[in-house]
Amino acid sequence: MSLRTRLTRIWEFLIEKAILLAGLACVLFVVLIFVFLLREGLRTFSHISLGDFLLGRKWYPISSPPRFGILSMICGSGMVTLGAALLGVPLGLASAIYISEVAPPRLKEVLKTGIELLAAIPSVVIGFVGITVVVPFLRVAFDLPTGQTALAGAILLSLMAMPTTVSIAEDAISSVPRRYREAALALGATHWEYIYRVALKAAAPGIVAAVMLGIGRVIGETMAVMMVTGNAALIPHSLLQPVRTMTATIAAEMGETVKGSDHYAALFAIGIVLFAITFLINFVADSFLHRSRVTLR
Amino acid sequence: MNRTWIIGAGVVVATGAVALMAGCARPTEGGSASGQSIQIKGSDTMVNLGQAWAETFGAKTGIQVMVTGGGSGTGIAALLSGTCDIAESSRKMEDKEITEAQAKSFTPKEYMVALDGIAVVVNPQNPASNLTLDQLADIFTGRITNWREVGGRDAVIVLLSREVNSGTHVYFKEHVLRKGKKDSQEEFADSALLSPSSQTIADEVAQNDKAIGYFGMGYRNDRLKLVAVAKTAAGPYADPTAANVVNGTYPISRPLMFYTKGEPSGTVKEYLDFVLGPEGQRLVEEQDFVPRPMPEAPQGG
Numbered sequence A: 001m002s003l004r005t006r007l008t009r010i011w012e013f014l015i016e017k018a019i020l021l022a023g024l025a026c027v028l029f030v031v032l033i034f035v036f037l038l039r040e041g042l043r044t045f046s047h048i049s050l051g052d053f054l055l056g057r058k059w060y061p062i063s064s065p066p067r068f069g070i071l072s073m074i075c076g077s078g079m080v081t082l083g084a085a086l087l088g089v090p091l092g093l094a095s096a097i098y099i100s101e102v103a104p105p106r107l108k109e110v111l112k113t114g115i116e117l118l119a120a121i122p123s124v125v126i127g128f129v130g131i132t133v134v135v136p137f138l139r140v141a142f143d144l145p146t147g148q149t150a151l152a153g154a155i156l157l158s159l160m161a162m163p164t165t166v167s168i169a170e171d172a173i174s175s176v177p178r179r180y181r182e183a184a185l186a187l188g189a190t191h192w193e194y195i196y197r198v199a200l201k202a203a204a205p206g207i208v209a210a211v212m213l214g215i216g217r218v219i220g221e222t223m224a225v226m227m228v229t230g231n232a233a234l235i236p237h238s239l240l241q242p243v244r245t246m247t248a249t250i251a252a253e254m255g256e257t258v259k260g261s262d263h264y265a266a267l268f269a270i271g272i273v274l275f276a277i278t279f280l281i282n283f284v285a286d287s288f289l290h291r292s293r294v295t296l297r
Numbered sequence B: 001m002n003r004t005w006i007i008g009a010g011v012v013v014a015t016g017a018v019a020l021m022a023g024c025a026r027p028t029e030g031g032s033a034s035g036q037s038i039q040i041k042g043s044d045t046m047v048n049l050g051q052a053w054a055e056t057f058g059a060k061t062g063i064q065v066m067v068t069g070g071g072s073g074t075g076i077a078a079l080l081s082g083t084c085d086i087a088e089s090s091r092k093m094e095d096k097e098i099t100e101a102q103a104k105s106f107t108p109k110e111y112m113v114a115l116d117g118i119a120v121v122v123n124p125q126n127p128a129s130n131l132t133l134d135q136l137a138d139i140f141t142g143r144i145t146n147w148r149e150v151g152g153r154d155a156v157i158v159l160l161s162r163e164v165n166s167g168t169h170v171y172f173k174e175h176v177l178r179k180g181k182k183d184s185q186e187e188f189a190d191s192a193l194l195s196p197s198s199q200t201i202a203d204e205v206a207q208n209d210k211a212i213g214y215f216g217m218g219y220r221n222d223r224l225k226l227v228a229v230a231k232t233a234a235g236p237y238a239d240p241t242a243a244n245v246v247n248g249t250y251p252i253s254r255p256l257m258f259y260t261k262g263e264p265s266g267t268v269k270e271y272l273d274f275v276l277g278p279e280g281q282r283l284v285e286e287q288d289f290v291p292r293p294m295p296e297a298p299q300g301g
Helices: A001-039 A050-055 A071-102 A106-117 A123-141 A148-174 A180-188 A193-203 A204-220 A223-228 A246-254 A262-296 B002-035 B047-061 B073-080 B095-103 B133-141 B166-177 B198-207 B242-246 B264-275 B280-286
Strands: B035-042 B063-068 B086-089 B108-122 B130-133 B160-163 B193-195 B211-216 B228-229 B253-261
Touching: A001 A262, A050 A071, A050 A262, A071 A106, A071 A148, A071 A193, A071 A204, A071 A262, A071 B035, A106 A148, A123 A148, A123 A223, A123 B198, A123 B228, A148 B108, A180 A193, A180 B242, A204 A246, A204 A262, A204 B253, A246 A262, A246 B264, B035 B047, B035 B073, B035 B198, B035 B264, B047 B063, B047 B264, B047 B280, B073 B095, B073 B253, B086 B264, B095 B108, B108 B166, B108 B198, B108 B264, B108 B280, B130 B133, B133 B160, B133 B166, B133 B228, B160 B166, B160 B198, B166 B211, B193 B198, B198 B211, B253 B264, B264 B280
Parallel strands: B035 B063, B035 B086, B130 B228, B160 B193, B160 B211
Antiparallel strands: B086 B253, B108 B211, B108 B253
C-alpha cells in the first residue's frame, strides 16, 4: 500500500514537472526566436545607421551599392493596418454586441460558429478571392489605374481579424456581471441604453484588448496582403495607392538571398522591427485584458 | 466508453499523421544520394518548361524529377546549399555566387538549354503596340508616366514588374533599364508593382487596360497583346517570336541555363543529355520557347 502511494507520488511529481517544462518551453522558444533575429539582423546596423534604415526612402537590395531604407514599408504596413482597423473594428464590435446581447440563443450559436469558421480559411485562399474579386472591383469602382492597393489589403485583413476581434469582444461583453444589467433595467434603462451606457463601458478594457489583438493579427499577416497590395515600394498618401508591407518584403525576398549577405541581414532587421511592433501591441492588449479581469471582479 | 473513443480517435489521427509524414518525406530523403530522383529548383520563367521535360523524362525512364520554381536566385541559393541537383536559371551566375560555390569546394557547370525572348505585354484594348528600347527604359524608370507619350490614350501607365528574386527582373533591369552599362544606376520606378509570379502579371494585364508588364515568352496568352520592340526609333519593330529571337531582330532575349554541381554524372547526366537532345529541344518549342542554337555539344561555363 505504502509503495503504491509512493509510486503515485513520484508519478504525480513527474507529470507536474513535465507540464511545467512544456510551459517553460513556450517562453524559451520566444526568447530563442528573438535572440536568433537579433543575431542575424543586428549586423545590418554596422553599415547603416538605425535612422537611415528606418527613415530611408529607397529599397534597392540587389543593386550595387545596395540601399536599405524601409520607411515606405513601415508606412505600407501602417496604412494597411489602419485601413483594416477602420473597416474591421466597427463591424466586429457591432457583431460582438449583436451576438452577446441581442441574438436569440439558436442564432447566437450559428453566428459564433460561422465567425470562428472564418479563422479556418487559409490566407492564400482569402488572397485568391481578393485578387479575382476585390482587386478588379476596386479598380472599376474608384476608377483607379490599378486595384492592387492598400484598400484591397485592408478589406481582406479586416475579414481575417474578425474572428479574433469578435470572439474576444463578445466574451468581454458577456462577462459583464448580471447585477449591472439588473440594476440598469431596474432604474428604467431600455435594453439599448443598457448596452451602450453600461455594458460597453464595463467591457471597455476587454474590447480594447480585442481590437489590439485583432491588429496584432493583421500586421503580421503576409500571404493575402502580398497577393493584393501591389508591393510597390513607395510612400503611400492614400488608401487607394499600392503599398509594400514589411511582411511581404521578407516573404518575397528571403528565398533569393545568400545566407549571411547584407540583404539577408537587412531582411532579419525588418523582422526585428516587426517583432518589436507586434510585441508592443500584444503587451498593450494584455495589460488591458488584465485590467478588465480586475475591474469586473 | 467516452474515453476509449477519444483514445481510438487519437490513435487514428496519430497513425495518419505519421503515415503522411513518412509519405511526404520519402522523395526528398531519397534525393540525389540514391540517384533515383533528381531535384530541380529555380527560375519561374522555366518552371513550365522544366515540368514538361520532367514528365516526359519520367515517363520514359521511370526516374522521378521534381521541379519547383521560386526564382533563379532561389534556385542558385539552393544549389549552393546543396538542396537541389540542378538549378534552373534565367540569368548568369554572379561572381559573388561562383566565389561562394568555390568556398564550398565545387565549380558550378553551366549549360545553355534554351533561349527566351522577354515579351512586353499590354492589354489588347491599349492602342500602343510599338515601343523602342529607350521608350521601355523611360517607362519602367518612371520618366514616361502617361500612355499618350508613346502612342496610347491619355491614361496613367501602371508598371508591373517581377520581385527582385526573379532572373527576369534582373535581366530586364540590366539590359533594358541600364542597357547593359555596368556603371548605370537606373532602377525601376518606385511606383512599379512587384508581382510574386509571372502569372500574376499576366492576369493583371489581361484585366487592366492601363498596365504594362514583362515576362518570359512562355507565359504569353490570347488575352494579352505583345508589344513589338525595336532597338532604335528607326526600327524595325519585331514581335517576340522564335524566329526573331534566333536571328537577333528581337532585342530582348536571353539564354536559359542549367547549373550543376561540378561535372554531372549518373541520372543527372542522363537528364541533361535528354534535355539537350532532339526530344528535349522539341519540348522547348512546344512550350513557346526557342531551342538553343547548334552546335550539339554542351557548352561548358
